Amino acid sequence: MKQDVKQGVLLYAGKAKQVFSTDDPELLWVYYLDQATALNGKKKVAIDGKGTLNLHISGLLFKELAATGFPTHFVTDMDNQNMLVRRAKMIPLEVVVRNRASGHFVSRFNVTPLRVLDPAIHEFYYKSDALDDPFMNDEQIVALGIAPRATLDTLRTMADQVNTWLTARWARAGIELVDFKLEFGRLADGTLVLADELSPDNMRLIDAQTHASLDKDVFRQDEGPLVPVYAEVLRRLQATQQEVHHV
Numbered sequence: 001m002k003q004d005v006k007q008g009v010l011l012y013a014g015k016a017k018q019v020f021s022t023d024d025p026e027l028l029w030v031y032y033l034d035q036a037t038a039l040n041g042k043k044k045v046a047i048d049g050k051g052t053l054n055l056h057i058s059g060l061l062f063k064e065l066a067a068t069g070f071p072t073h074f075v076t077d078m079d080n081q082n083m084l085v086r087r088a089k090m091i092p093l094e095v096v097v098r099n100r101a102s103g104h105f106v107s108r109f110n111v112t113p114l115r116v117l118d119p120a121i122h123e124f125y126y127k128s129d130a131l132d133d134p135f136m137n138d139e140q141i142v143a144l145g146i147a148p149r150a151t152l153d154t155l156r157t158m159a160d161q162v163n164t165w166l167t168a169r170w171a172r173a174g175i176e177l178v179d180f181k182l183e184f185g186r187l188a189d190g191t192l193v194l195a196d197e198l199s200p201d202n203m204r205l206i207d208a209q210t211h212a213s214l215d216k217d218v219f220r221q222d223e224g225p226l227v228p229v230y231a232e233v234l235r236r237l238q239a240t241q242q243e244v245h246h247v
């Protein structure tokens with residue numbers, strides 16, 4: 001694997017990314033790995049080129065979302081494998097939003113795949129590999145001191161804002177946003193920001209016309225090579241970038 005991390009000490013090794021320190025204590029490098037995992041890491045494959053594609057997809061979406069004024073950890077994508085971000089103390093929750101039934105929602109409730117869910121559904125999962133990221137309701141989260149109720153309300157509101165923006169952004173690229181997972185953290189001054197990544201590893205995307213999968217489900221379900229699918233997603237995003245006009 002190509003190792004071109006600029007500098008710094010490895011602070012955190014995740015399944016698809018590694019986080020390194022920089023000279024500035026408030027900034028971190030995120031290194032996007034050429035690796036795909038599913039089933040909480042039980043299925044793990046090296047995929048050449050995936051890291052760069054996810055970095056560019058994530059960087060493009062973070063840049064555009066941040067330009068709307070939404071708070072994120074994004075600073076800039078610097079090269080082909082690393083993104084510079086602001087250090088955030090992560091809230092150990094995965095915030096899932098579902099616009100249509102898919103994945104675990106289908107297996108849990110035995111509903112028709114892609115059934116529209118109106119209003120969109122929010123779910124929280126506790127980030128713990130040892131516990132297999134269990135679902136948690138608000139009272140479980142509050143009683144265990146993971147986050148206060150007011151923070152959960154804010155996370156839902158922020159996730160809705162991301163949903164509205166992302167749904168419209170993908171629609172411009174001829175893609176429908178089925179569901180996605182977000183992670184949030186707090187900057188040193190307490191500001192809540194969207195962190196982690198915005199890529200087809202963390203969202204279900206379908207072609208608006210054919211409903212073909214354009215995300216990690218291709219890997220999860222062994223539907224063929226992942227790289228051409230992610231490359232097509234990036235191509236469509238780049239082709240539908242709008243110029244920002246400053247007045």
Ligand code: C5P
Pocket residue numbers: 094096102103104105133179180181201202203204216
């Ligand atoms: O598997 P499930 O149906 O609960 O996933 C819902 C959404 O959250 C999907 O877009 C999936 O890619 C994302 N997800 C994730 N990381 C997890 C679990 C789910 O990005 N650990």
